[in-house]
Amino acid sequence: MKVLVVGSGGREHALCWAIKRSPLCDRLYCAPGNAGIAEVAECVAIGAEDVDGILRFAKDNAIDFVVVGPEGPLVLGLVDKLEAAGIKAFGPSAAAAELEGSKGFMKDLLAKYGVPTAFYQRFTDADAAKAYVRQHGAPIVVKADGLAAGKGVTVARSEEEAFAAIDEALVGGRFGSAGAEIVVEEFLDGEEVSFFALVDGATAVPLASAQDHKAVGDGDTGPNTGGMGAYSPAPVLTPDLEARVMREIVEPTVRGLAAEGRPFKGVLFGGLMIVRGADGKPVPKTLEFNVRFGDPECQTLMARFKSDVLAALLASRDGTLKPEDVQWHDAAALCVVMAAQGYPGDYLKNTEIRGLTEANAVEGATVFHAGTKADGGRVLATGGRVLGVTATAPTVREAQARAYQAVDRIQWPEGFCRRDIGWRAVER
Template sequence: MQVLVVGGGGREHALCWAIAASPLLGKLFCAPGNPGIAEVAECVAIGAEDIPAIVAFAVERKIDLVVAGPEAPLTLGLADACAAAGIKCFGPVKDAARLEGSKVFTREVAEAAGVPGARWRRFDDPAAARAYVRAEGAPIVVKADGLAAGKGVVVASSVEEAEAAIADIMESRIHGAAGATVLIEECLIGEEISFFALCDGETALPLGAAQDHKRVGDGDTGPNTGGMGAYSPPPAFTPALQAQVMAEIVQPTLDEMSKRGTPFKGVLFAGLMLTAAGPKLIEFNVRFGDPECQALMLRLRSDLLPALFASCDGDLGLFDLNWDATHSLVVVMAAEGYPGSPRKGTEIRGLEAAAKVPGVQVFHAGTARRADGALVANGGRVLAVAGTGATLQEARDAAYAAVDAIDWPGGFCRRDIGWRAL
C-alpha cells in the first residue's frame, strides 16, 4: 500500500513511525515531513495546507491512503478533495471538522447530543463579553472560536486577566480571524484528560487516553502552549470512566453528527475534565493530539494501518486494538522564547546519545537541516523525547536521561512531566 501522511511535526513523526512498522506498507511519503520523519518516510516538499498539490501528488503516485496529521488541512477540506479524486483520506470532511474549527459549533452539537460540559456563552462584541465576565467573576475561561494552534484558550484566574484576554483575542486579534467570536465558559475543576477514539461515522473504537501538560512552566505555571509533555495511561482514567465517556460523550456526538448529515470519520479527540460530578467535555479536536500521539503510538501493539483503513470504510465494528502494558512519557523540548517568539536556527547535538538510552524514542517536531548538515531548531516545539518503562517512573527516568544527553543550549523543557501521577 502507498500511504501519504500530511504534516511535519512530532505527531506526524509518531504516525509515520507507527505506519512504517506495518507489513501492509509498500511506500510511505510525508508532506512536508522533517529530518526525523525522513528516516522512515520519503519527504515531499508540499505544504500541509496546499490541498490541490497534495491531491495531485496522491493521484500521480497512486496513493491508497492519505493520513491527515494537523487540523488545518481538514478544516480546509482535504478529505473532501481526496474523496472527489477517488482517494481515501483518514480524517473528517470539512463540515465534520467544524468540531475543531469552531468551538461554538462544538458546544451546539454537544448541547443537542446531551453531552455534559461547561456552561457557556458566545460573544461577537468585546464590550458584551467584558460585561459578562464582570457579572460571572473568576476563575473563568476565554476561548477564541476558531483555530489558534492550541493557544487560543485563556484560563483566567481574575476578572482583569479575562478582560485582557478578550482584548487580545477580539480587539488586537492576536489569533487573527479565529478571534472574531469568543466563548466565555465556566471554569471546570478537576483533572484534565485527553481521550481518543477512532470513528467510522457510526462506530467508535477507544484508542486510549493520555494526560497533557499545557502550561509552559514547571508546576503548571505560565501561558498555555501546544503541549509541553504527556504520559499514558493516566491512572485517574479508569476503565469504568472510559466506558462512561464512550457512552455519554463520544457515541452521542457521533449520533448527532450523523443526524446532521455530516458523519464523523477519523480520530475524535475529546478534551475532558474529570469533575466531582463526572467527566465533562472541555473541547473536541478532530486529529491526534501532540504530544499525546507520541505517547499512544509507543504503547500500541496492533498494526495501525488497517485500523485507519477501517475508519474510512466503516468497518471499525470488526476491529479491536491491543496495547502494551508498559507506560510511556513524553518530554517536549522547546526553543527559547516559546510560546511567544521562539528562537530559530540554534544547533542541536547529542541525538545519537539520547537514542541509545533504553526504552527511548526521539520524535522530531520543529527541526531542519542546515546546508552543512547540522540539525537546527526550526519551530517552537522542536523535539519530543519519549521514554517507556514497566512503570511510569521508569518511563520518566528514561525520557529525562535522554533529555540530559541532548546538547542544545538554545532549548528548554519542563522537568516535572507526570507530576500528577507521581
C-alpha cells in the first residue's frame, strides 16, 4: 500500500515510525512532516489543513490510505473529502469530529447518553456566565467551545479569575469564533489520565492508558502546555477501572454518536479525571474527548504497540475491528518532551540541535521529532515543543532512566525539559 500520514508533530513521527514497520506499507509519505519524519517517510510540502492540496496529492499519487494525525483537518472534513474521492482514510467524519470541535456539543451528547462528566452550562452572554459562576463559586472551569490550540481552558481558582476568562473569550474575542460560545463547568479534583480506544463505527477496542504532564515546570508548576511528557501504562487506571471506562464512558459515547447519525471511526481519546466517590472508591469522569491520538501520549503508545499498527488502523476504517487486532508489549514507555526556551510563551527558533545519533543509541530509546526542520546536514528547532525523547523498559522507573540518559546526550543549549516526567508512577 501507498500510505500518506497528515501532520508534522511528534505524534505523526511516531505514527510514521510504526507504520513503516508494517509489511502492508510499500511506500510512506507525510504532509508536511519534519526533519525526523524525513528519515522514515517522503515529506511533501503541503500543510496539514490544506484539505484540497492533500486531496489533490492523494489522487495524483494513487494513495491507498491516508492517516490523519491532528484534529484541525478532521474538523474541516478531510476524511469526508478523501472517502468521497474513493480514497480510504483513518479518522472520523467532520460530523463525528465535532466531539472535539465543539465542547458544548460534546457535553450535550454526554448528558443525553448518561456519560459521567462534570456539571456544566453553555453561554454566549458574559453576564449570564458570571451569574452562573457566582451561583457555583470557585474553583470552576471556563472553556472556549471551539478549537483554540490547547489554549482555551482556564481552571479558575477564584471567581475573579473566572470572570477574566469569560471576558477574554466573550468580550475580548481572544479565541475568535472558537470562543464565541463558552462552557462553564464544575472543577473535578483528582488524578487525570488519558485513555484511548480504536473505534470502527460500532465496535470499540481499548488501546491503553497514558498520563500526560501539562504544566511546563517540575512538580507540575507554571503555565499549562501542549504536554511536556507522558508515560504508558498509567498505574492509576487499574484493570477494573479500565473496564468501567469502556462500559460507562467509551461504549455509551460510541452508541450515542451512532444514534445521532454521526458514527465514529478512528481513535477516541478520553481525557478522564479519577475522582473519589462518596464511598471513597475511585470513579472515572470525562473531562473531554479528542478525536485523534494525543501528543506526547502517541509516542508512548506506538513504542508499546506490538501488533501491525497499519492493519489495526485499516480495520478501524473498514468496520472490521476485533480485540485481537491490538496487542501490546509488556514494557512501559516514557516520553520526555524537549522544548525551546521561552515555551509556552514566545520561544527561540532556528537553533541547532546536535547529539541526536548518540541519543538514539541509548538502549530502548527513540527520539521523535516535533518542531524541527533539516538545514543541509543540520537539524534546527522550529517549534515550541521540539523533540519527544522516548524510551521503553520493563518498568516506568527504568524507562524514565533511559529517557533521561538519551536527553543528556542531546546538545541543545537553547532547549529545556522537565526532569520529573513519570513521577506519579515512580512514586507508586
